[in-house]
Structure formats: structure tokens, C-alpha cells
Amino acid sequence: MSESALKLEVIDQVAWLTINRPQALNAVNGELHTSLSRVFIDLGERRDIKAIVLTGAGKAFCAGGDIEWMRDAVRNPEQFEIVTWEAKRIVYAMLDCEIPIVGRINGDAVGLGATLALLCDITVMNDTARIGDPHVKVGLNAADGGGFLWPQMIGYGRARELLLTGDLLSAKEAVQLGAIGHALPENEIDAKVDTIVGKLRHGATKAIRWTKAGYTIPLRQLAHGHMDAGTAYECLTNLTTDHAEAIEAFAAKRKPTFTGQ
Structure with missing residues (x-):
């Protein structure tokens, strides 16, 4: 995977995963999406890894x-x-x-990028970055996990507003609301990540693993209750005129004109 859209390097029992499309602000294409759907299954089977760090190459985490x-x-x-x-x-x-x-959120985390960040257990974010789920702004249902994750992370009141408007949060706002763990200047991110990873590497591995297995039970139950319906709705919105219009407007760098169709 070293030359692909998702780079993997294992160093001292830590798997470093880097989303590797910096020229496209790490926007997700088919290759990257397929890789993301498989890599955590493969890594999860390993007994020689004590932590995974997920980050992005270049200026963005995932756009x-x-x-x-x-x-x-x-x-x-x-x-x-x-x-x-x-x-x-x-x-x-x-x-x-x-x-x-551990999410090393080096830049903006948008759409699926935001979902990836929220799925990380511990997050350290560049304090100049933004995070949010603007699926509705491209005429799609927020179905890649954001629909159930945001309400769980920050509460239904604010989550509903963000999902329906597609507005982004600053790193500071994300920390205040509980979506992200830490917001730090760029030059302090690596030291914080290293400190966290060190605690995981030198901790009681099985206790740490099974603590995660326990606290993710409610989220796993929600995921299996939400994702089938959510992705079905996303398939439907993929067929709408509004979604096609949003794509063409984005490519032309203009505002879309939605008709509700």
C-alpha cells in the first residue's frame, strides 16, 4: 500500500495510516474508499499492533x-x-x-473525512482546521455514518442543525462540543500524538482493547440500526436532479440552483 491512496507503515507496534491524495486535499476516490473499507479489518486481526494513527498527507485530513x-x-x-x-x-x-x-487531524475533515475523525477513539486536531458533514450541500443524504455519529458526539440539538445545513465547525467549536478531543497549533500536534501513542504502546494491551470493545457496543448497535436505511436513502439522493446540479456547480465553481427534484 506504500504508493497507493492510503499509505500504511508499521513502526514500533504502531500502524501509521496516511490518506495519500494531497493534490486533491485527500478527497475520497474509488481506490481510497475501497482501501478504507478493508484496512481496519486487516489491521484488527493483528496482535502485534497496539495503536493505529490515522492522518492525511499535505494540508487536509480529508476533504x-x-x-x-x-x-x-x-x-x-x-x-x-x-x-x-x-x-x-x-x-x-x-x-x-x-x-x-488515534486521529491526527492535520487539516479540514469534511463529509466522510468528518466521519473518519469521529470514528477515531482519540483525536488531535490542527486548531486552524474545520470539521463537518455538508452532504446536503451536494444534494446527498448524510449516510456514511454522520447521521448517527454527530448526535451521539455532540447531542441532538446542535447535530440536527449541522446535518441539515451542512455548516462546518472550527476546531475550537468541535472541542467545546465534544466532537474532537484536542485542538492544538500545527507545531504541537505531533508531540501530543506521540504522548498518546506512548501511553497506548506501554499500557495493558488487552485491557485497552477490551475497554474499547465495551464502550463501542452502543455505537455498533446504532450503526447497524442506521446504516442500511441511511445508505438506501443515499442511493436515492444520488439519482436526484439536485445532486447532479450540485456536482456540476461545484466543478464550475458556482452556487448550485436547487429545485427540490
């Missing part, structure tokens, strides 16, 4: 869906069915993985 990938899904809706199946695997696998996942 959401790649525009050309979304265009392909509009042209080929049957392919989008595979995408939604993979989306479920990503959420289930990150929650099922007993190895603690």
Missing part, C-alpha cells in the same frame, strides 16, 4: 468526496451501490477494530 468520483456515481448508479456497501464496511470495521485509533 470529502472527489468530484469526478461523484460524477461517475451519477452516470453509473449501480456502481454507487458498491460504494454504499463499502461505506458500511468502513464504519463497522472502525468500530469493530479493538485496537485504539
Whole structure:
């Protein structure tokens, strides 16, 4: 995976996963999505790894869906069915993985990027970055996990507003609301991540793993109750005129004109 859209390196019992499309602000394309749907299953089986660090190359953590990938899904809706199946695997696998996942959120975490950040067990975010789920702004249902994760992380009151408007939070706001653990200047992120990883590496591995297995039970139950319906709705919104309009507007760098169709 070293030259792919998702880089994996294991050093001193720590798996470093880097979303590796910096030229596209780490926007998710087909290759990356497929890799994300499999990697946490593969890592979760290993007994030689005590922590996973998930981060992004370049300026962004993950800027959401790649525009050309979304265009392909509009042209080929049957392919989008595979995408939604993979989306479920990503959420289930990150929650099922007993190895603690540390999110090194080096830049903006948007859409699926926000979901990945929320699925991490411990998060350290660049204090100039933003996070949020703007699926509705591209005419899609928020179905890749955000629909159940945001209310659990920050409460229904604010989560409903954010999901319905697609507005983004600053890192400071995200910490205040409990979505993110730490917001630090860029030059302090690595030291904080290293400190956290050190505690996990030198801790009681089985106790740590099984503590995660316990506290994720409610989230796993919610995920299995939400994802099938959510991804079905996303398949429907993928077919709408509004979604196609949003994609073309984004590509043309103009505001979309939604008609409700």
C-alpha cells in the first residue's frame, strides 16, 4: 500500500495510516474508499499492533468526496451501490477494530473525512482546521455514518442543525462540543500524538482493547440500526436532479440552483 491512496507503515507496534491524495486535499476516490473499507479489518486481526494513527498527507485530513468520483456515481448508479456497501464496511470495521485509533487531524475533515475523525477513539486536531458533514450541500443524504455519529458526539440539538445545513465547525467549536478531543497549533500536534501513542504502546494491551470493545457496543448497535436505511436513502439522493446540479456547480465553481427534484 506504500504508493497507493492510503499509505500504511508499521513502526514500533504502531500502524501509521496516511490518506495519500494531497493534490486533491485527500478527497475520497474509488481506490481510497475501497482501501478504507478493508484496512481496519486487516489491521484488527493483528496482535502485534497496539495503536493505529490515522492522518492525511499535505494540508487536509480529508476533504470529502472527489468530484469526478461523484460524477461517475451519477452516470453509473449501480456502481454507487458498491460504494454504499463499502461505506458500511468502513464504519463497522472502525468500530469493530479493538485496537485504539488515534486521529491526527492535520487539516479540514469534511463529509466522510468528518466521519473518519469521529470514528477515531482519540483525536488531535490542527486548531486552524474545520470539521463537518455538508452532504446536503451536494444534494446527498448524510449516510456514511454522520447521521448517527454527530448526535451521539455532540447531542441532538446542535447535530440536527449541522446535518441539515451542512455548516462546518472550527476546531475550537468541535472541542467545546465534544466532537474532537484536542485542538492544538500545527507545531504541537505531533508531540501530543506521540504522548498518546506512548501511553497506548506501554499500557495493558488487552485491557485497552477490551475497554474499547465495551464502550463501542452502543455505537455498533446504532450503526447497524442506521446504516442500511441511511445508505438506501443515499442511493436515492444520488439519482436526484439536485445532486447532479450540485456536482456540476461545484466543478464550475458556482452556487448550485436547487429545485427540490
